[in-house]
Amino acid sequence: MNACIRTKVSISKKGKKKMYDIVIVGAGAAGVFCAYELVKNSPDKKILMIEKGLPLDKRSCPKKTHGVRECKCKTCSIMEGFYGAGGFSDGKYNITNNFGGDLFEYVGAEKALELMWEVDKINLKMGGEDAKLYSTANGDLKRKALRHDLHLLDAQVRHLGTDRNLVIASNMYDYIKDKMEIRFNNEVTNLEKMDDHFIIETNKDTFKGKKLIVATGRTGSSWIGKLCEKFDIPTTNNRVDIGVRVELPALVFKHITDDVYESKIVYKTQKYNDLVRTFCMNPYGEVVTENYGDIVTVNGHSYADPKMHTENTNFALLVTNRFTEPFKNSNEYGASIARLSNMLGGGVLMQRFGDLVKGRRSSERRMRKCFTRPTMDATPGDLSLVIPKRQLDDIIEMIYALDKIAPGTANEDTLLYGVEVKFYNSNVKVDSNLETSVEGLYVLGDCSGVTHSLSQAAASGIHVARILSKEM
16 A cells, blocks of 8 residues: 655545544455454444455456456555455465564464464354364474474464455455445545544545554555654664575475475575575465566465366575665665566566576576476576575575475476565554554554564454454
């Protein structure tokens, strides 16, 4: 939700506006679960949700529906709209404090897990009752990984699948739509704090609310930055994760994915002592794009329905980059690498691992001989011209390390898509209620920097909703 926050707003031309008890900006996981909990516990409250994107049934990506290589959508239907980026994800809810955010630092470890289990309970109620719960607490796998200095993080994982996830999202919408007001295609352009309420101006209308909840997700990073600057809310931001999406035959990781579904593995490279991790593993899934407006990156999806399975598994390999003073714009650093990839490939670049280590680009001719069939139409090329040497060395070293527990990972025909970038919104200074220094202004979910996952984002929404239900 990128927007300009002006210093003043005039509402005289719009006339007298209805006062809402609570206004939620953003209809991603955090905003939706917050709305669900509010309408359940506070049915008498006047609640408004404002969303930049489209309703769930109107969200569609032209790359999928029309086969275009480049899209110029006003809003990205993969990333924005009802249920946010989680709507078209593969619906993995990791119930853990070990990764996916730092919610436990604000609400306590026990409370954070309790909230994530509440999210799980709601997902099951809304259509996910058949979804399997996996556990990464596999002693044999952990021991095998440790022998090669690979560290498997513990978590319980509920995999909904993209198809089942959409059913849940639809049911959530049906539950809340008649109990509150929802405005789509409304991009917030200005916010003002009055004595006892907020004024929220969008490209279409102006609204007033006693309490304001901001839950704009990962796509709202620049907008959040402007918001915090305007209201003098302290922030910190020095991290971005840069890497590739790996695609290989599902059989290579079958012994792992059948057992734990998603393995979160962290490795410290010998060459640089950098941390590299696996992220968002999609057994029998497909590689997809993420559109951030001016850049296109990669991600992965997988489906619960076996009829929609592919013969491949994909996952991200990400190198964590933390910067020191005076550099503060870590997201722009990641975006610049993505732009370079888009420049060279006209979108996403793809390279065989064998070509990468031999120092040659993948060509159409070499791809025709590739045994691993790509699930996404990408441009064959050379990732070494895009990804900085240090990060690329880290990725290559991790692939060889993973090959020791999943033989075949380092095969010549393993495919690498680039780039994958995980932007981290500035860590907004909030208290244990996720309230900022501006009274009545709450920032939650991934846009706050507090969470980096569906489960923790949704949990933060429930947390704030319960607080407001008691206070108001």
